[in-house]
Amino acid sequence: MIRDIIAMVLMFGGIAFLLIAAIGVFRLPDPFLRLHASTKAGTLGAGLLVAGVAVAFREENIGFTAAGIIIFLLATLPVAGHLLGRATYVSGADFVMKDGNDALKGKLKRAEASLEVRLAGRSPDPALPDPEKAKAADEKAKVNTGE
Amino acid sequence: MIPDLLATHLLIGLVLGLLLTGIRLVIGPGVADRFVALDMMTVLAIGITALTTLVTGRKEFLDIGLGLAVTGFIATAALAVFLERKEGDQ
Numbered sequence: 392m393i394r395d396i397i398a399m400v401l402m403f404g405g406i407a408f409l410l411i412a413a414i415g416v417f418r419l420p421d422p423f424l425r426l427h428a429s430t431k432a433g434t435l436g437a438g439l440l441v442a443g444v445a446v447a448f449r450e451e452n453i454g455f456t457a458a459g460i461i462i463f464l465l466a467t468l469p470v471a472g473h474l475l476g477r478a479t480y481v482s483g484a485d486f487v488m489k490d491g492n493d494a495l496k497g498k499l500k501r502a503e504a505s506l507e508v509r510l511a512g513r514s515p516d517p518a519l520p521d522p523e524k525a526k527a528a529d530e531k532a533k534v535n536t537g538e
Numbered sequence: 539m540i541p542d543l544l545a546t547h548l549l550i551g552l553v554l555g556l557l558l559t560g561i562r563l564v565i566g567p568g569v570a571d572r573f574v575a576l577d578m579m580t581v582l583a584i585g586i587t588a589l590t591t592l593v594t595g596r597k598e599f600l601d602i603g604l605g606l607a608v609t610g611f612i613a614t615a616a617l618a619v620f621l622e623r624k625e626g627d628q
Binding site for chain 2: 395398399402403405406409410412413414416417422425426429433434436437440441443444445447448450452453456457459460463464467468470471472474475477478479481482484485505506507
């Protein structure tokens, strides 16, 4: 009985944190704030949920797998969040600065515009021909063969 | 026994979170937003495998969660490297 109560508290806590993290990813205004929601609340929520399931599941040896998942999540999710945040800053994504003071300015190289803006005006793969040029060449060839 | 019965209903909450994150993955204005949403979806999927362990009573589903954790970390690291190195300008 006490075991069920502990499991339910852990599972409810995990679901609540995961749901809050998902709402944060959906509603916050820029990539860094979304990363802040998903990394911290997501790690805690998933860890609590897996711990709750391990307590509720009455079988031997499940604790090893559950502990493996929790330790792995605690070790890798912050690292992944750091990698993604650094890459987001370097790639030049737009973000909301409340006091207009970019603390990383001059410490990391940052592109002038965000990736999708830089990618907008050109063909997706440089090896492929520009679609408009290819169309013009096609029409030229048609005229040449027609006459 | 109560947590086993409850797990099915708790799955609804996780699917709701998956829906919100999926909307962000589709509409996210930038590439970085989509990568963050994908990272969050992996974590939610680990939660779903954990609850599926309780619903079905088979402990193999927790191993799937461990595999998802490994795959999700490698995917996020690879996407971060892509985002950092990609040069869009000519």
